[in-house]
Amino acid sequence: MAAVRSGFRRLFSISAFSPPPPAAVAPPAEPSTNLFVSGLSKRTTSEGLREVFSKFGQVVYARVVTDRVSGYSKGFGFVRYATLEEAAEGIKGMDGKFLDGWVIFAEYARPRPPQSPPAPQTSEPPSFNQ
């Protein structure tokens, strides 16, 4: 009798609570001096990006990503500040603001492992002759 009751209770206990959401809202990315800017107008240029983001800090690097063959902007770009503080100010100052008639979004860019490896792989490791 007791075994039947405990099994009965277990059945209801699992359905009484719905599975809790793992995270209500997570930050876009970890702080970095590198910013990802999206929602750009097709006619916004790298200079325009640098100009508007320079109001919040020293922009070390600014680029609108364009298609190699067509030359048209892909509608997003990257901005790198000298310090994390400036990057935070740049996000607070430009995220959700208008640029060339478009609402743009500024957030921390995702870290990128490779950059420009001059010698990515050699065919075989060097060996010493004797």
Place this chain on the structure above:
DNA sequence: GATGAGCGA
């Protein structure tokens, strides 16, 4: 290039 939701040559 038409208001596209996107992480770079």
